Amino acid sequence: KNEVEQSPQNLTAQEGEFITINCSYSVGISALHWLQQHPGGGIVSLFMLSSGKKKHGRLIATINIQEKHSSLHITASHPRDSAVYICAVGPDSNYQLIWGAGTKLIIKP
Amino acid sequence: DTGVSQDPRHKITKRGQNVTFRCDPISEHNRLYWYRQTLGQGPEFLTYFQNEAQLEKSRLLSDRFSAERPKGSFSTLEIQRTEQGDSAMYLCASSLDARGDTQYFGPGTRLTVL
Numbered sequence A: 001k002n003e004v005e006q007s008p009q010n011l012t013a014q015e016g017e018f019i020t021i022n023c024s025y026s027v028g029i030s031a032l033h034w035l036q037q038h039p040g041g042g043i044v045s046l047f048m049l050s051s052g053k054k055k056h057g058r059l060i061a062t063i064n065i066q067e068k069h070s071s072l073h074i075t076a077s078h079p080r081d082s083a084v085y086i087c088a089v090g091p092d093s094n095y096q097l098i099w100g101a102g103t104k105l106i107i108k109p
Numbered sequence B: 001d002t003g004v005s006q007d008p009r010h011k012i013t014k015r016g017q018n019v020t021f022r023c024d025p026i027s028e029h030n031r032l033y034w035y036r037q038t039l040g041q042g043p044e045f046l047t048y049f050q051n052e053a054q055l056e057k058s059r060l061l062s063d064r065f066s067a068e069r070p071k072g073s074f075s076t077l078e079i080q081r082t083e084q085g086d087s088a089m090y091l092c093a094s095s096l097d098a099r100g101d102t103q104y105f106g107p108g109t110r111l112t113v114l
Helices: none
Strands: A004-007 A010-014 A020-023 A029-037 A042-049 A050-058 A058-066 A069-074 A082-093 A103-108 B005-007 B011-014 B019-024 B031-037 B045-052 B053-057 B063-067 B075-079 B088-095 B109-114
Touching: A004 A082, A010 A020, A020 A029, A020 A082, A020 A103, A029 A069, A042 A050, A042 A058, A069 A082, A103 B011, B005 B088, B011 B019, B019 B088, B019 B109, B031 B075, B045 B063, B075 B088
Parallel strands: A010 A103, B011 B109
Antiparallel strands: A004 A020, A020 A069, A029 A042, A029 A082, A050 A058, A058 A069, A082 A103, B005 B019, B019 B075, B031 B045, B031 B088, B045 B053, B063 B075, B088 B109
């Protein structure tokens, strides 16, 4: 079993829909990261969370430390949101990031 | 631009050749990370520096791979005797001191080994 699990693997939605991507992890962590990767592009850090909730524009990220679960929400989705969204955790024990497999999101106009 | 930069952006080489990539982190960041990402996969950790000290190396980093950060600023990743399996995107990231700090990624260097 992977230490970081994301769901769904693939998600296709219509423009304007509310999007939720989930991340579950099995290790103790110091922080959880949500990142975005466009096709052929580099990785952009969206959020770093250690508790609670953060909001940036149309993006909202939440984390439940007790349940070892985080969600990334996109409100009023737009085709430019189409990308791979990756959850990565920074474990307590070292400085590496443990990566989820990513969720490929396609928003259709 | 004060973000993480990597050079070159693309490298095509023949099997058996040596290649070297450079990463310039955000200037005040003490930590620097190298990752490798193959097509359709998430990034895999390769190695990490705290200033000039290389503190962790993944088992993925075979003897053909070496990384340096001689002055605690830019870093180089060298691959000797490249193999076709080395073809990947090599990503560099940097962060401030605190554990769990946000890592800021460079655009990557795409290596193709023919």
